[in-house]
Amino acid sequence: MKLRAFVFLISICAFSQEKDDLKLWYNKPATDWMTEALPIGNGYIGAMVFGGINEEHIQFSEGTLWSGGPDSNPNYNFGIKEGTYKYLPEARALLKEGKTREADQLVKTKFTGAIETGSRYNSEFGDYGAQQTMGDFYIKVNHLGEASNYKRSLDLKTGLAEVSYTVSGVDYKRTYFGNYPSKVMVYHFESSVATNYEIRFVTPHATVKEVLEDSVYIFQGKVADNGMAFETRVSLKKTDGNVSYKNGVVYVEGAKDITLEHTAATSFKLSYPKYKNPRFKLKNTEALEGVSKLSYDDLIEEHVLDYSNLFNRVSFSLKGQSFSDVPTNTRLKNYVKGNQDRGLESLYFQYGRYLMISGSRPNTMSMHLQGKWNNATNPAWAADYHSNINLQMIYWPAELTNLSECHEPFLDYIESLVEPGKLAAKEFFNADGWMVNTMCNAFGYTSPGWGIPWGFFPGGAGWFSQHLWDHYDFTNDKQFLQDKAYPIMKESARFWISYLTEDENGKLVSVPSYSPEHGGISSGASMDHQIAWDVLNNCVKAAAVLGIDDDFTKRALQTRDNILPPQIGSWGQLQEWKEDVDDPNNKHRHVSHLFALHPGNQISTIETPKLAEAARVSLNARGDGGSGWSRAWKINFWARLNDGNRAHKMLNQLLTAVETKTVSMDNSGGTYANLLCAHPPIQLDGNMGGVSGIVEMLLQSHSGIIELLPALPDAWQSGEIKGLKTRGGFEVDIIWKQGKIIKGQIKGSPLAKGKLKINDKTRTFELNKKGIYIF
Structure with missing residues (x-):
């Protein structure tokens, strides 16, 4: 089948229900990495494409390239300060005596994680390290004259980024994509006449070797502070031009067609405690050997088949205006001005799924704060793995939007x-089990951070464990639950069983604790209690699935039921701490004490209406501002409170066009011209939290009932969404008009049963022998 016919067929078959053109496009090249360049990726590598006319710029990062860690400092010990637990009884006694200032000072002095900093480290966080850019390719195009008909685009249907323009009557076109099956990035340049190109690689890291061998450019380097080795290769064998090399520049002369096949690997392996892979170069050799017999058309066909297998599982369209003929940056600005662009909302939803597919595939490194896209050696917050909301939010859409593999x-x-x-x-709290705190790196750093209060958050492992349970709950993969999820969840639960202590009323509380990045020391931050309840509750459910009834199960159940429950405070708010000290005028971006509402399920409008109302009071008090991820989380909160219009208002807030490039953690959040979330700076959590929030508006299943349109806003009176997943392993398609479901179906295992809430009425259902239930 011819390539164009193939791509066309894929698009028509899979997207006949998706009415809007799912394409980001611009009529100018990008001049800024963070706000304008377009992201592509194959799970291993994340690249940003600028689309320059006279010179293309492609910046890339490989997910395992990190500074810091054991090889940067012989005394690196995962941040652990041995014997710190000896000060825990004193901290608890001080709090019991009401000496909060003294307790806070003790924790700040003794309970911080250890890092070594200095000028010899790549990152400001020293041996903690940071995710690293690998470098930049610059491809100079030797043509003269002004460009016309310029267009730069990213097609979400196919996962292809393109640049096209005309200079002096000559047509130029470029196509970029990440091919996951073959583990290569592909950059294709074509022109209507023979053209000369110059290709150079620039990296901030030390050079070990740089050569051109048999039309393959090879660069080997190392990170300065830890010596981590890496290699990147680019094959130029597929060109009709002549390839040569001199002084670090690859020259391609007289080419109408060039295909650059790009791969990269590092000496890192995600394996405690050494994190080493000495045979990493073999990955690049094997990848390029694997594509050596594939044509460009073969590569693009392989990519589109693989990509569309994931992307096409979900389609989403809303009735209303769509301005897909307007450049995306202009479209975003118009949306904020009140332009009712329903198509932009569905585009944003699918863009998040595109980013998930591009940045997170089986056997690749987990996405970090910026996904797989990082252009610095000292990026904001180390481009690391934050456990107090950010990393979890990045993966919220994975199960919901039928991308379990990407989880x-x-x-x-x-x-x-x-x-x-x-x-x-053990060393910080003399506790059983395992914990992580706010900041985690590639090298097993699980200790508290080096600053208080932001660094103190032992709840991270319990929250992470929710993702293990969810992966089972959405897939029904009992083997995964037994072999991987339950043992990890159990160890996290054992930490809380050890750490929680009785208060004056006999209730179990977390002492000492801090609500994430907000407020002072407490004798029980509500989020800690809610996370502990969640992981213990999930362990009890998991044990029931696996037929386990042992001493741990009994202890987990007993502990869960004796944790201090969510409290309602003096002005009707859900308390952020055990102490009733919430300030109704505080607008802080973190609303951590609403964890029990979302992503937890301890609070709901049906089962616990008074607590749900208290959560509403707290949410109203915090307001609609905040950083990008904060606005995204609030979409999910309001959806769980069944307030679709408020959730949609928060989506509007999230899609606020942001043009500043400064760092801000207060009320500057929104979306850049390339639709990446502005914390600011760039963070992927806002994109993914926005996707999750859209799903929560249209479909919820956390209560054990599949609830359709639980928070439908007035702006979305008619539409359809197909392929969403629910807990219990079901897949749901729905079509609605004038706010009411008119048609849909549920798919899953044959004869599977469940409960369905549709148009405010709850019914039971059973799938037929083909695994389908139509309503």
Whole structure:
């Protein structure tokens, strides 16, 4: 089948229900990496394409390239300060005596994680390290004259980025994509006449070797502070031009067609405690050997088949205006001005799924704060793995939007933290099980951060464990639950069984604790209690599935039921701490004490209406501002409170066009011209939290009932969404008009049963022998 016919067929068959053109496009090249360049990826590598006319710029990062860690400092010990637990009784006694200032000072002095900093490290965080850019390719195009008919685009249907323009009557076109099956990035340049190109690679890291061998450019380098080795290769064998090399520049002369096949690997392996892979170069050799017999058309066909197998599982369209003929940056600005662009909302939803597919595939490194896209050696917050909301939010859409495979790298990363997390739990708190705190790196750092209060958050492992349970709950993979999820969840639960202590009323509380990045020391931050309840509750459910009834199960149930429950405070708010000290005028971006509402399920409008109303009071008090991820989380909160119009208002807020490039953690959140979330700076959590929030508006299943349109806003009176997943392993398609479901179906295992809430009425259902229930 001819390539164009193939791509066309894929698009028509899979997207006949998706009415809007799912394409980001611009009429100018990008001049800024963070706000304008377009992301592509194959799970291993994330690249940003600028689309320059006279010179193309492609920046890329490979997910395992990190500074810091054991090889940067012989004394690196995962941040652990041995014997810190000896100060725990004193901290608890001070809090019991009401000496909060003294307790806070003790924790700040003794309970911080250890890092070594200095000018010899790549990152400001020293031996903690940071995710690293690998470098930049610059491809100079030797043509003269002004460009016309310029267009730069990213097609979400096919996962192809393109640049096209005309210079002096000559047509130029470029196509870029990440091919996951063959583990290569592909950059294709074509022109209507023979053209000369110059290709050079620039990296901030030390050069070990740079050569051109048999039309393959090879660069080997190392990270300065830890010596981590890496290699990137680009094959130029598929060109009709002549290839030569001199002084670090690859020259291609007289080419109408060039296909650059790009791969990269590092000496890192996600394996505690050494994190080493000495045979990493073989990955590049094998990848390029694997594509040596594939034509460009073969590569693009392989990519589109693989990509569309995931992307096409979900389609989403809303009745209303769509301005797909307007450049995306202009479209975004118009949306904020009140332009009712329903197509932009569905585009944003599918863009998040595109980013998930591009950045997180089986056997690749987990996405970090920026996904797989990083252009710095000292990026904001180390481009690391934050456990107090950010990393979890990045993976919220994985199960919901039928991308369970894309969840796997995060689940593997969680598993890698268990052993160092046990050491940290023992040395800091003399506790059983494992924990992580706010900041986690590629090298098993699970200790508290080096600053208080932001760095103190032992709840991270419990929250991570929710993702393990969810992966089972959405897939019904009992083998996964038994072999991987339950053992990790159990160890996290054992930490809380050890750490929680009785208060004056006999209730179990978390002492000492801090609500994430907000407020002072407490004798029980509500989020800690809610996370502990969640992981213990999930362990009880998992044990029931696996037929386990032992001493741990009984202890988990007893502990869960004795944790201090969510409290309602003096002005009707859900308390953020055990102490009733919430400030109704505080607009802080974190609303951590609503974890029990979302992503937890301890609070609901049906089962606990008073607590749900208290959550509403707290949410109203915090307001609609915040950083990008904060606005995204609020979409999910309001959806769980069944307030579709408020959730949609928060989606509007999330899609606020942001043009500043400064760092801000207060009320500057929104979306850049390339639709990446502005924290600011760039963070992927807002994109993914926005996708999750859209799903929560249209479909919820956390209560054990599949609830359709639980928070439908007035703006979305008619539409359809197909392929969403629910807990219990079901897949749901729905079509609605004038706010009411008119048609739909549920798919799953033959004869599977469940409960369905449709148009405010609850019914039971059973799938037929083909695994389908039509309503």
